[in-house]
Amino acid sequence: MSEGPNKRPPSPWLRNLGLWLVILIGLAVAVNLMQGSGSSSSAGTIAYSDFLARVDDGAVKSVEIKGDEIVGKTSSDEEFKTYNPGDNVLIERLRQKGVRFDAKPEESRSLLAQLFFNMLPFILMIGIWIFVMRQMQNGAGRGAMGFGKSRAKMLVQKEGRLTFDDVAGIDEAREELQEIVDFLKDPSRFSRLGGKIPKGALLVGPPGTGKTLLARAIAGEANVPFFSISGSDFVEMFVGVGASRVRDMFEQGKKSAPCIIFIDEIDAVGRSRGAGLGGGNDEREQTLNQLLVEMDGFDANEGIIIIAATNRPDVLDPALLRPGRFDRQVVVGRPDIEGREKILSVHMKKVPLAPDVNARTIARGTPGFAGADLANLVNEAALLAARRGKRLVSMREFEDAKDKVLMGVERKTMAMTEDEKKMTAYHEAGHALVSLHEPASDPIHKATIIPRGRALGMVMRLPERDQYSYHRDKMYANLAVAMGGRVAEEVIFGYDKVSSGASSDISYATDLARSMATQWGMSDKLGPLKYVENQEEVFLGHSVTRAQNMSEETARLIDSEVRTIVNAGYDRAKQVLNDHIDQLHAIAGALLEYETLTGDEIKTVMEGGTIDRGSATTTAVARPSASGAAIPKAGRRGTGQGSGIGEAPAGA
Structure with a gap:
C-alpha cells in the first residue's frame, strides 16, 4: 500500500538537526584519527641515550620495536617510548x-587513505561553510550572499484578506482605484478597445489616513497576489544592491502576474535626483533610475501594477510622476464627519457597545482625526472599559478616551502647591474667558487644571464643523486666546509673578503671526507677498537650512510686523479680562473646586448659574456676557519647557 500524499516530508528543523549531528560525528572521527596517527600507548617519550643507559643498567624489562619506534617497560612496569636513530647493534645489546x-x-597506509586522512579536516571545514552560507540565504534572499534579492513580502489572502467593505471614509479615493480592480479582474475588457490601464497609482495623504489599507483592499477585491515592500528596503551601503533588488522584485511580479506591488514610503528612494554631491554615482539615484526603467522602459511589464504611498509628494522626482509611470495621484485625505462616522462604525463592530454609544456624536467631537486616530480611539475606549471591569463600552469610555488622545494622560500623582494650582486655574480661566468673548473662536470642549502630559492645565476647543481654511478674524481671535493665559497671570498676580508657563502660548502666537505676515499676505505693510526666510536643502543625505537673500530692511520690517500682530492679540486679551474680571474670578474658582469643567459648565459659571453634579452644587456670581462660538485644540499652561497650546492651525 503506497503512502502517497499522506507521507509528509521531514520538517526543516529535523533536517538541520540531522545535518549538525553528521558534522559533529565527522569532527569526532577526525579527532580520533589524528590522535590515532601516533602511538596507541600513553607512554612518555624519552631520549635514545637515556634508553641505552637504562638498558646498560638492567632497568629495562621488555621492548617492542615497530620500525623506528620503540615502546618498552622498565623493571617497575613504567611505560616509555623512544625512536631508533638507526643503531644496528641495538638487538645485540638487548640480548x-x-x-x-x-x-x-x-x-x-595506501596513498588514497593517506590523502583522505590529510584532507578530511579541510573537507569538513568547507562543508560547514557551505551549510552556513545556505542557511543564511534561505528565505527571500536575506542572507549574506543574497544582497541583490528583493525583500518584497507576498501577502497570503487567506491570512488577512481585505476588501473595500473594510475601507471607509475615503470614498473618492476608492472610486478612483475601482478601475484598477476592474482591470485586474478582466484585462480583456480594456485591451479590446485599445485602452491601457495606468501602470502606477500614487497614494498621497497624511499619516494614518489608510493608504496601506486601501492598497491591500485593492488586492483583496481583485483577488490577485500582493507584494509589499518599503522604499528604505532598496537602499543599502553596497553599490548596486538597490538596483538589483528592483530588478528582482519585478521578476517576482512577472511570475505572479497579474499582481500588485505596493511600495510604502516611496520618498525614501524616489527623491529628486541631483541633490547633494553624489551625482550619478549615488546609490539611491541608481536605484531610482532602475525603478524608472522597470516601470516604463523597453521591457514590457504587463499585468504588474505599482501602487506607492507617500506623505511627501513634493520631494519626488518629476520622472516618477510622468504618464507611463505613476499616472494617477490619488489623494487620501482626512475624513469629514460622514467619513469619520463610517470609520467608527467599522471599528466598533469588533467592540461590544452599550446602548448609549452614538457614532455620530463621537464623529462630531473628533474633527481632524484620521482613520488610525479613530481606530486608536475605539481601542482606548475598550481598554478603559476592561480596566473598569465593564462588559460593554459606554459613551463615558469614549469621552474619556477622546480626552486622553487629545489632551494626554492625567498625571494624578503630580503634587502641586496651592499657589501653583491657583496660578494654573487663573491661567486657564484667562484662555477660556477670552475664547468665550471672541466670536470667531471655536467652542470650548473642556478646561482642566489636572496635569496632562507635559502641561499643568489646558483649555481644549473643538470646531463645530470640519474646516479647510481659516479667516483673518479667526487668526486674530486665536492670538488673543493664546495671550489670555499670560495676561491673566499679570492682571491677578502682578508683573513680577508672571510664570514661565506661557512659553508654548508665546511660541504658537509668534509662529502664527509670522505665517500671517510672510506667507498669507495678512500684513498691510508687507503686502500680499511671500517672504520665505529659510529653505531646506538635502546635502549628502542630511537636511540643511539655507538662508534666502533678504535685505536687512525687509527683515526688520517682518520682525516689526510680527511684533505688531502679537501685541494686537495681547492688547485684545487684556481688554477682555479687565472688562470681565468678575467672570475671570468665577471661572477660576470653579476650576479650583471641580478641577475639570465642560464648555457648557464654563458658560453657566460665567453667566452666574449653578453647576449640578449630583449632590455637589456651586454658585458663581457673574455678569451675563455674549458667548462666542465658532480654532480647535487647547490652550495649555506648561512647565516652561515647550509644553504649550495646540497644534496649528488651531489656536490657544
Whole structure:
C-alpha cells in the first residue's frame, strides 16, 4: 500500500538537526584519527641515550620495536617510548642485557587513505561553510550572499484578506482605484478597445489616513497576489544592491502576474535626483533610475501594477510622476464627519457597545482625526472599559478616551502647591474667558487644571464643523486666546509673578503671526507677498537650512510686523479680562473646586448659574456676557519647557 500524499516530508528543523549531528560525528572521527596517527600507548617519550643507559643498567624489562619506534617497560612496569636513530647493534645489546624484545612491521597506509586522512579536516571545514552560507540565504534572499534579492513580502489572502467593505471614509479615493480592480479582474475588457490601464497609482495623504489599507483592499477585491515592500528596503551601503533588488522584485511580479506591488514610503528612494554631491554615482539615484526603467522602459511589464504611498509628494522626482509611470495621484485625505462616522462604525463592530454609544456624536467631537486616530480611539475606549471591569463600552469610555488622545494622560500623582494650582486655574480661566468673548473662536470642549502630559492645565476647543481654511478674524481671535493665559497671570498676580508657563502660548502666537505676515499676505505693510526666510536643502543625505537673500530692511520690517500682530492679540486679551474680571474670578474658582469643567459648565459659571453634579452644587456670581462660538485644540499652561497650546492651525 503506497503512502502517497499522506507521507509528509521531514520538517526543516529535523533536517538541520540531522545535518549538525553528521558534522559533529565527522569532527569526532577526525579527532580520533589524528590522535590515532601516533602511538596507541600513553607512554612518555624519552631520549635514545637515556634508553641505552637504562638498558646498560638492567632497568629495562621488555621492548617492542615497530620500525623506528620503540615502546618498552622498565623493571617497575613504567611505560616509555623512544625512536631508533638507526643503531644496528641495538638487538645485540638487548640480548646481552637479557631484555625481552619483540618486533612488528610498521603500519602502512595506501596513498588514497593517506590523502583522505590529510584532507578530511579541510573537507569538513568547507562543508560547514557551505551549510552556513545556505542557511543564511534561505528565505527571500536575506542572507549574506543574497544582497541583490528583493525583500518584497507576498501577502497570503487567506491570512488577512481585505476588501473595500473594510475601507471607509475615503470614498473618492476608492472610486478612483475601482478601475484598477476592474482591470485586474478582466484585462480583456480594456485591451479590446485599445485602452491601457495606468501602470502606477500614487497614494498621497497624511499619516494614518489608510493608504496601506486601501492598497491591500485593492488586492483583496481583485483577488490577485500582493507584494509589499518599503522604499528604505532598496537602499543599502553596497553599490548596486538597490538596483538589483528592483530588478528582482519585478521578476517576482512577472511570475505572479497579474499582481500588485505596493511600495510604502516611496520618498525614501524616489527623491529628486541631483541633490547633494553624489551625482550619478549615488546609490539611491541608481536605484531610482532602475525603478524608472522597470516601470516604463523597453521591457514590457504587463499585468504588474505599482501602487506607492507617500506623505511627501513634493520631494519626488518629476520622472516618477510622468504618464507611463505613476499616472494617477490619488489623494487620501482626512475624513469629514460622514467619513469619520463610517470609520467608527467599522471599528466598533469588533467592540461590544452599550446602548448609549452614538457614532455620530463621537464623529462630531473628533474633527481632524484620521482613520488610525479613530481606530486608536475605539481601542482606548475598550481598554478603559476592561480596566473598569465593564462588559460593554459606554459613551463615558469614549469621552474619556477622546480626552486622553487629545489632551494626554492625567498625571494624578503630580503634587502641586496651592499657589501653583491657583496660578494654573487663573491661567486657564484667562484662555477660556477670552475664547468665550471672541466670536470667531471655536467652542470650548473642556478646561482642566489636572496635569496632562507635559502641561499643568489646558483649555481644549473643538470646531463645530470640519474646516479647510481659516479667516483673518479667526487668526486674530486665536492670538488673543493664546495671550489670555499670560495676561491673566499679570492682571491677578502682578508683573513680577508672571510664570514661565506661557512659553508654548508665546511660541504658537509668534509662529502664527509670522505665517500671517510672510506667507498669507495678512500684513498691510508687507503686502500680499511671500517672504520665505529659510529653505531646506538635502546635502549628502542630511537636511540643511539655507538662508534666502533678504535685505536687512525687509527683515526688520517682518520682525516689526510680527511684533505688531502679537501685541494686537495681547492688547485684545487684556481688554477682555479687565472688562470681565468678575467672570475671570468665577471661572477660576470653579476650576479650583471641580478641577475639570465642560464648555457648557464654563458658560453657566460665567453667566452666574449653578453647576449640578449630583449632590455637589456651586454658585458663581457673574455678569451675563455674549458667548462666542465658532480654532480647535487647547490652550495649555506648561512647565516652561515647550509644553504649550495646540497644534496649528488651531489656536490657544
